[in-house]
Amino acid sequence: MTTVTSGSTTPQQTRPAVAAKPVRWAADAVATMREGARLRLDHSAQSLWRVDRVITGIRDEGAPYAAVETVLRGLGAYAGEVIVRETGGEWWTTGGDHWVRTPDGRLWDPIDEARRCYTGDGSLRLLCRDATGPG
Template sequence: MNRTERPARPSAAARPVRWAAEAVAAVPEGMRPRLDHSAQSLWRVDRLIEDLRREGTPYAAVEGLLRGLGAYAGEVIVRRTGAEWWSSGGDHWVRTPDGRLWEPLDEARRCHAGHGSLRLLCRDAMGRGL
């Protein structure tokens, strides 16, 4: 492999990567440049989900967006730690190099219910403060 080639990502990453890209495309235009896969961008994602919850947006109306925002958070972990996406039976997790499994898609659902934080999940998965 030459220096410009990147190793192939596991097939388990295909869907979450697509969902994350779709979610970024769906957020307000002014927010898109700030979703740069940095740990700091997760503050904005948590705030967006909190706004949807406060507005009373039903889960069914934002289910796809929440899945995508969870996938975006998972991609932050993958890109920052060398983690990998894993999947089984339609569920997707991120496995960090220390062997722990994280569920950012489920965490996005918990955020919408008022019981979670993608920023804090990623902070814990990355083992350092955001």
């Protein structure tokens, strides 16, 4: 959605309000990884290799899910932001869950995929590959 702000002659991109929470969660995850793990995340599809490895490391340390739930939510939201930026998609919400809808109409759940990574059943890198590939 493009709007023109008051006193401005150039259009400015705005994001739907539904994106506010996952965008904030993703930003928090980027800051946490930068400060705590000295890991720079640049919102590229390639960076999701590192995110998958971080989640594997957390799982291998035996951290209980309750202790890492917020981190996983943030890393999933980060992956969602990568998909949004790579595809031109947008965040959707229903029943408190946040999804990414790609321009081809498909829905993706990167936050749940991060949880699945933690259990050894998922991959944010592969989710992004699937979301950005042909539908």
